[in-house]
Amino acid sequence: MLLAATCGIHFAAFAADTLRVEGGKISGTVSSDGRVSIYKGIPFAAPPVGDLRWKAPQPVKKWNGVRACNAFGPSPVQGEPVPFSMWSAEFLIPKTPISEDCLYLNVWAEKQGKTSAKKPVVVWIYGGGFVSGGAGCAIYDGEATARKGVVFVSINYRVGAFGFFAHPELTKESGKNASGNYGLMDQIAALKWVKKNIAQFGGDPDNVTIAGQSAGSMSVNCLVVSPQAKGLFNKAIAESGAGFGRNYPSLKQAEEAGLKAAEKLNAGSLAALRKVPAEDILKNVTTYRGPITDGLVVPEPIDAIYAAGKQNPVVLLTGWNQNENAIAKPKTAADFQAQYNQQYGPAAQVFFQHYPAQTDAEAAHSQNELARDMSYGVQNYSWAKAQAAQGKPAYLYRFTRKLPATGIYAQYGAFHTGEVAYAYDNLRFIDRTLRPLEATDDQIANVMSAYWVNFIKTGNPNGRGLPEWPAFNANAPQMILLGEDIKAAPLTEQPALDFLIEQAARR
Numbered sequence: 001m002l003l004a005a006t007c008g009i010h011f012a013a014f015a016a017d018t019l020r021v022e023g024g025k026i027s028g029t030v031s032s033d034g035r036v037s038i039y040k041g042i043p044f045a046a047p048p049v050g051d052l053r054w055k056a057p058q059p060v061k062k063w064n065g066v067r068a069c070n071a072f073g074p075s076p077v078q079g080e081p082v083p084f085s086m087w088s089a090e091f092l093i094p095k096t097p098i099s100e101d102c103l104y105l106n107v108w109a110e111k112q113g114k115t116s117a118k119k120p121v122v123v124w125i126y127g128g129g130f131v132s133g134g135a136g137c138a139i140y141d142g143e144a145t146a147r148k149g150v151v152f153v154s155i156n157y158r159v160g161a162f163g164f165f166a167h168p169e170l171t172k173e174s175g176k177n178a179s180g181n182y183g184l185m186d187q188i189a190a191l192k193w194v195k196k197n198i199a200q201f202g203g204d205p206d207n208v209t210i211a212g213q214s215a216g217s218m219s220v221n222c223l224v225v226s227p228q229a230k231g232l233f234n235k236a237i238a239e240s241g242a243g244f245g246r247n248y249p250s251l252k253q254a255e256e257a258g259l260k261a262a263e264k265l266n267a268g269s270l271a272a273l274r275k276v277p278a279e280d281i282l283k284n285v286t287t288y289r290g291p292i293t294d295g296l297v298v299p300e301p302i303d304a305i306y307a308a309g310k311q312n313p314v315v316l317l318t319g320w321n322q323n324e325n326a327i328a329k330p331k332t333a334a335d336f337q338a339q340y341n342q343q344y345g346p347a348a349q350v351f352f353q354h355y356p357a358q359t360d361a362e363a364a365h366s367q368n369e370l371a372r373d374m375s376y377g378v379q380n381y382s383w384a385k386a387q388a389a390q391g392k393p394a395y396l397y398r399f400t401r402k403l404p405a406t407g408i409y410a411q412y413g414a415f416h417t418g419e420v421a422y423a424y425d426n427l428r429f430i431d432r433t434l435r436p437l438e439a440t441d442d443q444i445a446n447v448m449s450a451y452w453v454n455f456i457k458t459g460n461p462n463g464r465g466l467p468e469w470p471a472f473n474a475n476a477p478q479m480i481l482l483g484e485d486i487k488a489a490p491l492t493e494q495p496a497l498d499f500l501i502e503q504a505a506r507r
Contacts, residue, residue: 017111021197023060026069030111036146037201040106041073044193045186047101048158053274054170054182057103057189073097073104075134076159077278086326086412090421090429093134100162100278105155105190106135108142109201118204120457123194123233124154124424125187127214127241127417130290131160144425148453151203153194157186157219161281164289166254167262169270178296180254184222185297191223191232209235209456213420217241217318218291221383224312225305226297231312235459237452238318239423240416243291243302244382245504254292261285306386315459316387317452319397319479320376323413327371330364333357347503354496373497376416378504381497384472394472395461396491400483401444405435419482425449440484447486 016028016037028039045057052058074097081092109119124140126133135154142152157163163183170179195205210233212220217238223229224236249257264284267273291298305311331339336357341348355370357363380396387394399419405412412418421427422445427437451461451469461469461480469480470488477491491497 018066019200021200022193023067024063025066027066028107029070031143035110036143037109037111038107038143039069039201040071041069041104042107043073043103044105044155044190045103048103048162048182048186049100051274053100053162054165054167054179054270056174056182056185060193072106072134072136073156074099074102075136076100076102076156077162077282078128078132078134078159079282081132086409086415087417088409088431088434090138090431091417092137093132094136100158102134102156102158103186103189104135105153105193106142107198107201108146108152109203110146110149112202116202118199118207119149119151119202120207120209121151121153121194121198121203121205122209122211122237122456123191124152125157125210125212125216125219126154127212127216128159130164130183130215130218133159133215138429139421139424139426141424141426141429144449145453145456148425148449150453150456151198151201153190153198153203155187155190157183157190159183160289161261161285162278164254164292165258165261165285166251166292166294167258167270167273168255170258171251171255173270176296178251178294180251180258180292180294181222181297184219184226184291185228187219187223188226188229188232188297191229195232206234207457208233209237211237211239211456212241213239213417214241215290217380218243221302222291222298224314225299225302225310226312227299227310228297229312233312234314235455236314236316236318237455238316238380238383239419240320240324240376240380242318242379242383244306244379244386245303245501246379248291248293248298248301251292251294254294257287261287303382303386306390309390311390313392315392315455316383316394317397317455317461318380318383318394319399320372320380321399321414321416321419322483323368323372323402324377324416325368325371325375326412326415327364327367330360330367333360333363336363336367344503347499350499351503354493354499369493369496373493373500377493377497378500381477381491381494382501384477385474388472388474393459395455395469396472396477396479397469398479398481400481401441403430403435404437404441407434409434414483419448421445422448422482423452444482444484444486448482451480 166180355366402413
């Protein structure tokens, strides 16, 4: 009896609290030391299946009893996650489950005391080019961040043709003369869930940071300009991605693409489209899917919204990595010169001052620099400039650490997504047989995660014992370099980025 009683007391001390959220009661698990409560697979909307495919997320269905939230919900429909390029398994979703029934979120939070103050909240939005990804990816784990006094939330959203698909019938059915941005609508629905429910986990619904990487970072940018997301957050972390200067399809263009897809699927009506098996849609609707300038969720081009000062007010932390978008087979110097002489004409002389190409080796280096700058540097730099023009604080970074690696992974430097495990102190999930990390990596993760947590808490990444990170100043832009030597430094490629932005505006 004494043993049973002792075991009962021990179990109670390490059990996650049963909480009531929208839909009903939930239970969770706890970290190995009992300090962090973990709730996985909480539904925040009704399953978007059947007649709810390609509809705005609907209210969550209520359940009876206590729902066990102890495992990630299914990832959204996408191709099988197979390691490729620089991305090994820890950067990918679990192989199963994958389903249209995917609108679930996860919460990590320190166990609450009766007098605990409400904690700041971060909501993580994954990348994957808007065609893949999921919250169950290992490096997105929230326990380490929760241990630092933050409530960490990760969310799922529909991707590919399930998350970004417009059609004239869908536009008419919506009653709002818009269709297509279902993935972004999912993110907004999750943020509304956070606003209503996060206090149950000890979180402060009025101190919410949205954060994302790659397509997740582009999503953050869309949310910042969306009137549908007004009042749901006050800070933004955007890692390698934004929508400045990007020509997101118009609603008309997206509808035309939807009609062609329906024709390919031999579906003559919306009702028929909704009956097409998910695997057939995945296989046959393969054109790029992503945000649409639909007049509702993204009402205008992002540049125009910022220029008019109509965006949601946020403090911004943003940046990109040293070796984003590496070119596998660069052009020769002669071919590279011919391409950009033709593209820029008389301005090519200035272009080659920024991206020289006198030899094949120099041209290869310039092509990698250009690919990084065109894909991410221009985007996140433009966002920082737009923030500064509005008098809103922004903090710019460059992640420079080449992850130690063996075999095929040794060829990559500070690659796209490589910073995420450092920023959220999740190096324990990195496969050390492929990437033999060093003490330096732990030091970088300690500093980066401290910067990120400080920003989530206060809107300023700086804190005791950390190298000073200056706020962005468009007249003398500086950034923090996050690598073996963490320090502030001038944005040396500012002239190159300004040149690319100017040339793009002229086209």
